[in-house]
Amino acid sequence: MDYVSIYVTLKLALITTVVLMILGAPVAYILAYAKFPGKSMIEAFLYLPTALPPTVIGFYLIIALGPKGILGRSWESFTGDTILFTFLGIAIASVVYSIPFAIQPMKAAFQKIDRRLIENACVLGLSKSKIFFRVALPNSISGIVAAAILVFLHSIGAFGVLIMVGGSVPGETKVASIAIYEAVEMIDYRTAGLLSLSFLPISYIFLLIANKLNRDT
Numbered sequence: 001m002d003y004v005s006i007y008v009t010l011k012l013a014l015i016t017t018v019v020l021m022i023l024g025a026p027v028a029y030i031l032a033y034a035k036f037p038g039k040s041m042i043e044a045f046l047y048l049p050t051a052l053p054p055t056v057i058g059f060y061l062i063i064a065l066g067p068k069g070i071l072g073r074s075w076e077s078f079t080g081d082t083i084l085f086t087f088l089g090i091a092i093a094s095v096v097y098s099i100p101f102a103i104q105p106m107k108a109a110f111q112k113i114d115r116r117l118i119e120n121a122c123v124l125g126l127s128k129s130k131i132f133f134r135v136a137l138p139n140s141i142s143g144i145v146a147a148a149i150l151v152f153l154h155s156i157g158a159f160g161v162l163i164m165v166g167g168s169v170p171g172e173t174k175v176a177s178i179a180i181y182e183a184v185e186m187i188d189y190r191t192a193g194l195l196s197l198s199f200l201p202i203s204y205i206f207l208l209i210a211n212k213l214n215r216d217t
Helices: 003-033 039-046 054-065 070-079 087-111 115-123 128-136 138-156 160-166 176-185 189-216
Strands: none
Touching (some): 003 039, 003 128, 003 176, 003 189, 039 087, 054 070, 054 087, 054 160, 087 138, 087 160, 115 128, 160 176, 176 189
């Protein structure tokens, strides 16, 4: 069995989850409570990955991360390396692809907080950042954990966007979903079956946890 692709998949999913929990929580909190012009447009833009085919997302990422793209050109001039067909490239792709699965559950969790807790914190003179860290986060922990699980599971199942941005470089960008696809193409059903089977218990257990957390909130 291709253990290297499983390692790359789990590493990618973990990094994606950590990045989106750190960056996504403040964004979700702002979307839950703040009112400002263009909020609905920004929110719709963040949720685009749920509506667009993965290959469309992959195409635009190739444009942005390629040698002629703004991000790709800047990175290459700074480091001398390219982003496409590297682990960094698929990590960026995975984060972009999974943004809605982080933002939506955390926004819902923040909106379930008793507004009186926020109002009392304001009366006590706490700053917005202190309210976020001392009130919002502790009272939304189950929703945040559920969001992290959904992002992790979504990341390990990604395929189209990753193969377009990263290709299939063994030990670098070849994740389990790509390894399964290639095994099926070569009529190697044993390898494809073992790789597929390895993710069934992980996904099932995490989904049970996420469902329990959603019922408890």
